[in-house]
Amino acid sequence: MKWLFDVGIGNGIETVFIPEDDRGTLCVSSQVGCALDCGFCSTGRAGFNRDLSVSEIVGQLWVANRRLEEMAREGLPYRLEAASAGATPKPVTNVVMMGMGEPLNNFDRVVDAMAVMLDDHAYGLSRRRVTLSTSGVVHQLRKLAERLPVALAVSLHAPNDELRSRLMPINRTYPIAELLAACRDYLERAPRDFVTFEYVMLDGVNDAPAHARALAKLLRDVPCKLNLIPFNPFPDSGFARSKPEAISRFRDILVEAGYVATIRKTRGDDIDAACGQLAGQVVNRMRKRTVRIHREAA
Secondary structure: OOEEOOOOOOOEEEEEEEOOOHHHHHHEEEEEEOOOOOOHHHHHHOOOOEEHHHHHHHHHHHHHHHHHHHHOOOOOOOOOOOOOOOOOOOOEEEEEEEEOOOOHHHHHHHHHHHHHHHHHOOOOOOOOEEEEOOOHHHHHHHHHHHHOOOEEEEEOOOOHHHHHHHHOOHHHHOOOHHHHHHHHHHOOOOOOOOOOEEEEEEOOOOOOOOHHHHHHHHHHOOOOEEEEEOOOOOOOOOEEEHHHHHHHHHHHHHHHHHOOOEEEOOHHHHOOOOOOOOEOOOOOOOOOOOOOOOOOOO
16 A cells, blocks of 8 residues: 655655555655665656655654554454454554655654654654665764664665666765675664665676675675565666566575575555655756765764
8 A cells, every 4th residue: 555645846755554464564755755866766766855854754654554544444454453352553563764765864854753653652663663774874874873773774786886886876985895884883783683685686787696696795794684676667767677586596595605585575566666666756856867975974
């Protein structure tokens, strides 16, 4: 299920609810568009307009819970069963800051919004059930470890700097070695003892067995799990989804190397709600397609 929220002046953001047997996960946006311009992501193609406010971030959770509860009363199957007798849990049990935008580029507002989600007097979610997904804004990741460490997911998508820089311009500012060092440091404070690395599977680009073996070698010193994401197509992307046999072979190589590696089930692509497909409606304020990321002192 996907919502499109009007956030003014021709701008819209998208939020996605993913119901499962034991949880309900809400994918929350942090910006109107995104300035990072990752080649395989529809959000980046839309450009960037502005950061969302704390109320606009938390409001996505408020609206989702309220609407899902209404649907449950109407007899529609979006309410989770109570975990114990007499319990009435909210439909949203997990939040992932994985919607439109780079959360760490809207640092203060995202941290304040997550604090509301975690507060026992508000939504009472645990830090293990709130996940922040980042493309690797290293100086802000280090600040997050100090301010409000939650579960961490990192968009990696390549086993070397040359390929990752082609797919993700941010890698030119924060190369893989710096990113992995920050991940190792983050785990000292994180509520989980591993990082989830996300890896979108692009046919003929990053899905060869040699890429899998290089990835296994790269991550050997970082406690992690790997989430392989079949590419979700969008118009004029220039990429195609890896073939199922290539994705399975890639996973098998990682598993044989001792990693926990899963293939994300593709859901929501029929309504453009799958990973990488959120585009909303963005009045682009960027002058260029490629945006230079300025390094800040830690």
